[in-house]
Amino acid sequence: MVRIDHDVPVEPGQTFVVDRFRTEDARGVAHLFYAEYGPSYPIETFYFPERIIAENENGNIHSVVARTPKGDIIGHGALFRSSPHFQNLYEIGQCIIRPDYRVTFAAYNINKFAAETLTAITHPDGIFGEAVTHITATQKFSALVGMKDVALEMDLMPSEAYEKSQSASGRVSCLILFKSFRDRPQEIFIPSRYAEIMEYILRDVEITRTLTPSAGEFPDNAKSLMSSRFFKYAGVGRFNIVSAGEDFEEIVDSLEKEGQENETLVFQFFLNMSEPWLGEAVEILRKRRYFFGGCVPRWFDTDGMLMQKILSPPDFAAPRLYSAKARQLLDFLRSDWQDPQG
Incomplete structure (x- = not known):
């Protein structure tokens, strides 16, 4: 070849x-x-x-x-x-x-x-x-x-x-x-701290969603289902959490340790928004200095929420953004990063 x-x-x-x-x-x-x-x-x-x-x-x-x-x-x-x-x-x-x-x-x-x-x-x-x-x-x-x-x-x-x-x-x-191009109307669960920004993000996206407050804890004895990929050239670890279970905190610890071995600088968790206990997973990540990134419809067929962590302070001044919506999203990310326990 x-x-x-x-x-x-x-x-x-x-x-x-x-x-x-x-x-x-x-x-x-x-x-x-x-x-x-x-x-x-x-x-x-x-x-x-x-x-x-x-x-x-x-x-x-x-x-x-x-x-x-x-x-x-x-x-x-x-x-x-x-x-x-x-x-x-x-x-x-x-x-x-x-x-x-x-x-x-x-x-x-x-x-x-x-x-x-x-x-x-x-x-x-x-x-x-x-x-x-x-x-x-x-x-x-x-x-x-x-x-x-x-x-x-x-x-x-x-x-x-x-x-x-x-x-x-x-x-x-x-x-x-x-x-x-072909929507799948669905209910998505949103932590209260992100309810307003999520409504703003989805307002002009031509999909049908029922936004419900996230509540409850991980189901008893439920194990996480996930996939991981490290892009060593870019210094990025990207993790798809198809389902978050009681072991989610251990999963995060393990992936971060693996990230250190792979010289990872940027950690991204995509969380499944069809799970009512999404907020539990979000709070585990926020305790580790992860902050909001946004929502990608249909990431799992159901929608995915992005939580991210950068090992050095993010350069919020660098992005040149074309739309007012993107600039407002950037402002929210900055405030979420600055106040991880807010």
Whole structure:
């Protein structure tokens, strides 16, 4: 299996079309990722043309490309399966444009194709995106295709991820945006301290939810059901708590210890909002300096609440946010972090 380890020159100023991925595009996509990230992109798949083809065939990735008449690939974006427990909630992203073509509408057209044309073909229940906040372009594109701000991941990505383009000076926070295509109306449980901000987050999201105050303790003898993943390159640990049980506090201790071994700087817990005892899990995390991040509808098929901890003080001054909603969410996160026992 060939691993692409170099860039190839692409003639500037060509016309291009935005289209679904074809098998013959794979090598051009791999060269594009190498051109942008060198050998350091954390998802190895995109350096191997055969893997790019296989992942597009099995539905884990649905790539969109900007292709010139010569067959050069000058841009890429995708719908892809990533961290959500629910497999039909796809992430939209992996958008890269060659520098000579960044003055074109390639990025906008790729995102529009993925969010509108491609979703009509692939039928996800919903999509979400993680828009970087050291620039606002992706946030604007996402808003234009109807995605809504739902969460803010503080200091998620290391500056090294953007070293080649030299567009970030420190760790970069990401704004999570969401769009529903096929809703599942449901009841979600919310700790009283987050009731107001949760209502605000969901107000403009086109889904049907019954918001109920969280109450009660973990069920007797119930064990937690969860999955964990450490992204060592990014210094991130991400944990999906499908169900929180009596052992949740021990689970948190164990994951934090494992995080230390993996040089983790950012800890993220996604909690299942269908559980009435959600507030119990939230308070266990808050005692350990976790703070609110937001809500991602359909993360578990049911909705997920993000609680996060950063080992160094979060840089709340750094995010550049396009919408008033995102700025208000940032203000709430700052106050929640500053008053962990409030």
